Amino acid sequence: MTTANPSIDQTDTLPLKQKLAKTTAIQRRRAFLLTLPLVLFLLISFVFPIGQMLFNSMHNDKVSGVVPKFAVAIQSWDGQGLPSEEIFEIFVKDLAIAKKVREVGRTAGNMATRINYEMPGSRSLFTKSARKVGKITEGPYKEALIKLDKKWANPQVWLTLQRASHDISPSFYIAAMDMKYNEVGEIVQADELYQIYLNNFVKTMWLAALITFICVLLAYPVAYLLAILPLRQSNLLMIMVLLPFWTSLLVRTTAWIAILQTEGVINDLLVYFGVIGEDGRIQMIYNQTGTIIAMVHILLPFMVLPLYSVMKTIQPTYMRAALSMGSKPFNAYRRVYFPLTIPGLAAGTLLVFILAIGYYITPALVGGQDGLLISNLIAYHIQKSLNWSLGAALGAMLLVVVLIFYWIYNRLIGIDKLKFG
Amino acid sequence: MNKLVNKTLIAAAVATTMMSGSAFAASHSESITVVSWGGAYTKSQAEAYHKPWMAETGNTIVSEDYNGGLAEIKAQVEAGNVTWNVVDVELSDAIRGCDEGILEVMDHSTLPDGDNGVPASEDFLPGALVECAVGNIVWSTVFIHDESKIQGVDGLTDFFDLGKFPGKRGMRKGAKPNLEFALMADGVEPADVYELLSTDAGIDRAFAKLDTIKDSMVWWESGAQPPQLLADGEVTMTTAYNGRVFNAIASEGKPFVINWDGQIWDLDLWVIPKGAPSQEATMDFVKFSTGTKPLADQASWIPYGPLRKSSFGLVGSFHDKPELDMAIHMPTAPDNFKRALQNDFEFWADNADQLNERFNAWLTK
Numbered sequence: 108m109t110t111a112n113p114s115i116d117q118t119d120t121l122p123l124k125q126k127l128a129k130t131t132a133i134q135r136r137r138a139f140l141l142t143l144p145l146v147l148f149l150l151i152s153f154v155f156p157i158g159q160m161l162f163n164s165m166h167n168d169k170v171s172g173v174v175p176k177f178a179v180a181i182q183s184w185d186g187q188g189l190p191s192e193e194i195f196e197i198f199v200k201d202l203a204i205a206k207k208v209r210e211v212g213r214t215a216g217n218m219a220t221r222i223n224y225e226m227p228g229s230r231s232l233f234t235k236s237a238r239k240v241g242k243i244t245e246g247p248y249k250e251a252l253i254k255l256d257k258k259w260a261n262p263q264v265w266l267t268l269q270r271a272s273h274d275i276s277p278s279f280y281i282a283a284m285d286m287k288y289n290e291v292g293e294i295v296q297a298d299e300l301y302q303i304y305l306n307n308f309v310k311t312m313w314l315a316a317l318i319t320f321i322c323v324l325l326a327y328p329v330a331y332l333l334a335i336l337p338l339r340q341s342n343l344l345m346i347m348v349l350l351p352f353w354t355s356l357l358v359r360t361t362a363w364i365a366i367l368q369t370e371g372v373i374n375d376l377l378v379y380f381g382v383i384g385e386d387g388r389i390q391m392i393y394n395q396t397g398t399i400i401a402m403v404h405i406l407l408p409f410m411v412l413p414l415y416s417v418m419k420t421i422q423p424t425y426m427r428a429a430l431s432m433g434s435k436p437f438n439a440y441r442r443v444y445f446p447l448t449i450p451g452l453a454a455g456t457l458l459v460f461i462l463a464i465g466y467y468i469t470p471a472l473v474g475g476q477d478g479l480l481i482s483n484l485i486a487y488h489i490q491k492s493l494n495w496s497l498g499a500a501l502g503a504m505l506l507v508v509v510l511i512f513y514w515i516y517n518r519l520i521g522i523d524k525l526k527f528g
Numbered sequence: 529m530n531k532l533v534n535k536t537l538i539a540a541a542v543a544t545t546m547m548s549g550s551a552f553a554a555s556h557s558e559s560i561t562v563v564s565w566g567g568a569y570t571k572s573q574a575e576a577y578h579k580p581w582m583a584e585t586g587n588t589i590v591s592e593d594y595n596g597g598l599a600e601i602k603a604q605v606e607a608g609n610v611t612w613n614v615v616d617v618e619l620s621d622a623i624r625g626c627d628e629g630i631l632e633v634m635d636h637s638t639l640p641d642g643d644n645g646v647p648a649s650e651d652f653l654p655g656a657l658v659e660c661a662v663g664n665i666v667w668s669t670v671f672i673h674d675e676s677k678i679q680g681v682d683g684l685t686d687f688f689d690l691g692k693f694p695g696k697r698g699m700r701k702g703a704k705p706n707l708e709f710a711l712m713a714d715g716v717e718p719a720d721v722y723e724l725l726s727t728d729a730g731i732d733r734a735f736a737k738l739d740t741i742k743d744s745m746v747w748w749e750s751g752a753q754p755p756q757l758l759a760d761g762e763v764t765m766t767t768a769y770n771g772r773v774f775n776a777i778a779s780e781g782k783p784f785v786i787n788w789d790g791q792i793w794d795l796d797l798w799v800i801p802k803g804a805p806s807q808e809a810t811m812d813f814v815k816f817s818t819g820t821k822p823l824a825d826q827a828s829w830i831p832y833g834p835l836r837k838s839s840f841g842l843v844g845s846f847h848d849k850p851e852l853d854m855a856i857h858m859p860t861a862p863d864n865f866k867r868a869l870q871n872d873f874e875f876w877a878d879n880a881d882q883l884n885e886r887f888n889a890w891l892t893k
Binding site for chain 1: 761762879881891
């Protein structure tokens, strides 16, 4: 509105306003400077790697990087029969150069690995041919290459090459969703025996939900006790809650192995007291049960602390008031106390669920064969199979799942209402 | 003030000494990092390779452990920050790493002749010298049991016979080499295993055989685990690397028995990650450690067969038990070698991705 009548009080107010604006601007800048290390830290350690991951999940230049001219030329092929002699010639020459230069990340082996993802069993076709391709010095190249290995006459090889020549492709997301390209290049469901990721996503979420639920059941009474006990006792109890926090994650997990294994403490005790026979020892570790028990123990403090911090602020007078006005204890609890604890409960569930969904070390150590989570599969692709793009695609999907849960949560409860401690 | 001056002087003196010290170090001795599989195996290498080499050259070796695979090498090379000088890898990884250009090409003509004067190219067993690697030993995956608990184990079929020998079974987590074991236990001859595994029917058959013991399975990942699992009574039988088991028997007096029926043998080789520092010292170590004597010496610490023919005759007894003749405990000893399968690196280079995917899917079902 000031623009409507700029003359009024201009001489008086502007300098003051400006001064104020100036000082607040300086203050704001100073405040921002203080947060700068954190902002930089987040950028470098969080935003950048996640961006890199998202990029890697779609980007793979292992074909165009190895046979660059061919990657362009093959695009003109209509996918019928075999590519032309001209394209074969470019391919042979590109491959010979790649073999000679041997640049890291740009070798026939890299390309072979990439194609092998989509066409299992084709890896040695590339590596073997690359070793011999230098000998082909003159045309007809198509004939010479097929003479080297008759698999080169299989159109599927060339279809796969054509598809993989695009640096940006959805193929890793397709693999991550248990689908594949068939012989003629259509996207189809993978054979049931090879389906693993979607089932595992569902299992991971189910386990995370179960762990969160058990954490709520265990943590709610503990937090309540912490909140109502006199300071001396509650401090002691608090230390017992926090003690696991001070112990290394690995130590805690291995302690569970010692306790739960078939020759472990619990089984020994049960056998000693005759509850079970020597042959009836219960398998409690290296399976889903082990994963659930160890993860509940490790994640429990993340549920107790937000609950406790909220319960501590609830005045006991509220409950007394409800009771004095004739409410039954359970009703008073349900309608007065419980709603007041929801911010802590919600924060705890969100923390535990999101931590559980991406948990890695504990299931890797005690999960055995059926207690593995999606993060273990991601680790498998990063560490063992070296298919970093597929690992990145799975990671991106996990990120999306977490964001969806966060969004639902925000809609249901409102993220601003959460109290973390 | 005086104090301050004093302090500065001392600091300067210390700095000078340290600088001259490090200059000395740079010109006369180097430090290289040698990476291997840990436990009894690394110990055998330290005794037979590292110590004599350090004594001879004055260089030092930092020994690191890993669980196999190319992940760390790939990460180091692609980041341009290579800290490992020499790595002990399986043949399939040596080939794959070489194909992917993350390993240095080795010039085998510089390898020393055998002690009997035979040139390296003829002294090494066939297949031990590949483009980017020099082989050192033959090792084998076998299955073992505890004789104080069960007796009368006859052959690989018994590993899959839960009726005859109830209890848990241990296997390395992954498709390799369990599919081979499954087929051999199902009556397939070693010579036909990989041909059969190249067909869908063969893969189905292998998984079907594994299905019969799936519910009794404990999976291990590092070589030190299986002897431990057996000692703890967590498993009744388990597959394991023969060298580690032997050491548990010979050094710790464990009542374990190695069953050689259907053993799957493989090579271990030295590779150098591309761009590794101190190339000269590194290559010197590779040449030294794959010489006739170190290879034979290693065999007195662990029963892995040396890959030089000239070493065979020098293999003696266990280092602290002269009555224990090592030659008969090698995977390649004639008695042990009756029904043996060589791991086919090319098959696994082609099919590892797909079969491990199926294996992982199978595990979680």
